[in-house]
Amino acid sequence: MSNNKKTTIKDIASVLNISPAAVSKALHNDSRISLKTKEAVKKVAKDLNYQPNHLASALRKGKSNLVGVIVPRTNSNFFSSVIENMEEALNKEGYNIIITQSNESYKKECRNIDTLLFTQVDGIIASMANETTNLEYYEKIKSKGIPLILFDRGENDLNVDYIGINDYDSSHLIVDHLVQQGCKRIAHIGGYKHTRIFNNRIRGYIEALKKHNLPLEDELLIESSLTTKDGREKMIQLLSLKDKPDAVYVAGDYAALGALQVLNEQGIRIPEDIALVGFGNEPFTAMVTPAISSINQHSTEIGKLAAKTFLEHAKKTIIEQSLNKIILDAELVVRDSSNIKNS
């Protein structure tokens, strides 16, 4: 049944008594091959169930038509949506993608980079793991002359193309909204300060508080790994304060969920006693009770733009040094968890 020997261009050539080179050209619609030969070749190719050997053509052309993708995890609506849209745009141009996940681990991320380089990808589109501070492996990609595009979790120091949302402004949006709802003591459970996006959210939070002449207190600004579990712990920490906050802005939806669980368990009313806002607009924010207000990160747009940026690199032969930093405006989706006036 399974005809183990795969059909090659040579098999087609020998059937038609022409050279393998002619077959290759016929399959690629070379203008110097007659229509008659092209049709014959394509017919035989189909009959013999010919499948081009990608490895051979990639080796010969020095181009694999594969793009490597690194994300902290695929099990998040944001990342899977980015990937979906990126893939669609790249497929259209004949590229396929290889998805790898770092699980937020620096070591795993390094291994992923090695894997992708080893697979001879034509470019890498990545969002960095939380743990990553050492950029050596990313420098390695750059030094090989392989296009590198970062999205969401990026680093300024790397000096590569980047697509993300305006984290600083997002914090302003959130604080403005909470102030408008009447909140006066707004806490922030933020991500790791060393990660640029989280640092920007923290900066935005601080500046927005100043703007509204609200107290900026150390005990209200907490650094977190932003997992659901850590969200719980940091919320408990906030509730142990003598002077509790009346609003909590959490820099990630999963951690916001943990905070919500704690508030619900302790019978604290949301948003009347404490208003809650998350970040990322994961689908579950709309599913839980009360639904969590959150920032929409425009995953569709980010995916498309990342693909587009890569394609621009791939098309140009001259290596230009113009950087593409695309910062999208974020959008606050207000739900029950911070909608005091209507509740």
Next chain:
Amino acid sequence: MSNNKKTTIKDIASVLNISPAAVSKALHNDSRISLKTKEAVKKVAKDLNYQPNHLASALRKGKSNLVGVIVPRTNSNFFSSVIENMEEALNKEGYNIIITQSNESYKKECRNIDTLLFTQVDGIIASMANETTNLEYYEKIKSKGIPLILFDRGENDLNVDYIGINDYDSSHLIVDHLVQQGCKRIAHIGGYKHTRIFNNRIRGYIEALKKHNLPLEDELLIESSLTTKDGREKMIQLLSLKDKPDAVYVAGDYAALGALQVLNEQGIRIPEDIALVGFGNEPFTAMVTPAISSINQHSTEIGKLAAKTFLEHAKKTIIEQSLNKIILDAELVVRDSSNIKNS
């Protein structure tokens, strides 16, 4: 900066004045190469920042050391956990994986299969899209002699290795549990009948009802696409019945969530008025109010076993026809949505 010409085995050879073949053997620790030469080669390789060209070696060896993975979507805890564990096991043996998602679309799935075959993967591990009924593309994989392993969503007709849970028994677990809670009119929002796993769940449901001498009524058994949206609609349909059910068993967690939303919106008490059970044990089942009872599908185990099964194929040179059908026992995680006696 970016030394564009990549280092090859020939570069190393010319530095040391030995043949490229000797370099290749030295790098692979061939016993016929002296320790001195090996060390010299490895040192030069490191100095020149040598990275083996995977395409060339794959072409020469006729083996890419890549395994293709097809899942309906990565944005589900079940699938991403399966992938994570599969990847870990395969990485250990020197294989890397390429993840693709079908988004439950038959057309996309076919394109994914073509992509993976084109990339010359050594094997494919897949879970089929909901839409898929035509098995032609999967037959194509088989006819090429490439190991194919299905998990969760598989088809008996394909006659390939399969890893999944016991769907039939799972339905029994659920119905037994609901009967024990005192439910007498148990509805089932099931998946597409043409998909084996959903068909097995339906069969299990029917048999379990018979076992308990409960009425089996057409209006209580509904076919669904199992999206959250469709779960809502089918729940509304059930609520419009003259004789409403006192329990609903939904064959997927996302649809169960839709059902839960409708019940909550209409002020129907869960589980007192209607008990609810889902399937898949997605993390959000524990997050919503009330938390949804669900079936744990052993994603960790499935991922590991799928990898193991592939590796067995890869190791044997003789093509054996012994099939591996691994059916794991499922486990019901009881939560508030069906816990009548304690509520």
Next chain:
DNA sequence: TATATTTGCTTAAACGTTTAAGCAAATATA
């Protein structure tokens, strides 16, 4: 009709590895 151009192919080499076969020198065995 003579020359130039175009068409439709072939030939040969290359991409970077791996590996079978072979060979000289070193070492072991009789």
Next chain:
DNA sequence: TATATTTGCTTAAACGTTTAAGCAAATATA
């Protein structure tokens, strides 16, 4: 000391493509 074996390499070919260069026949142009 003569032969056999082992060691440590080299040579050459191959994996399946693509592509530059070239050539004869067909066609176009002067």
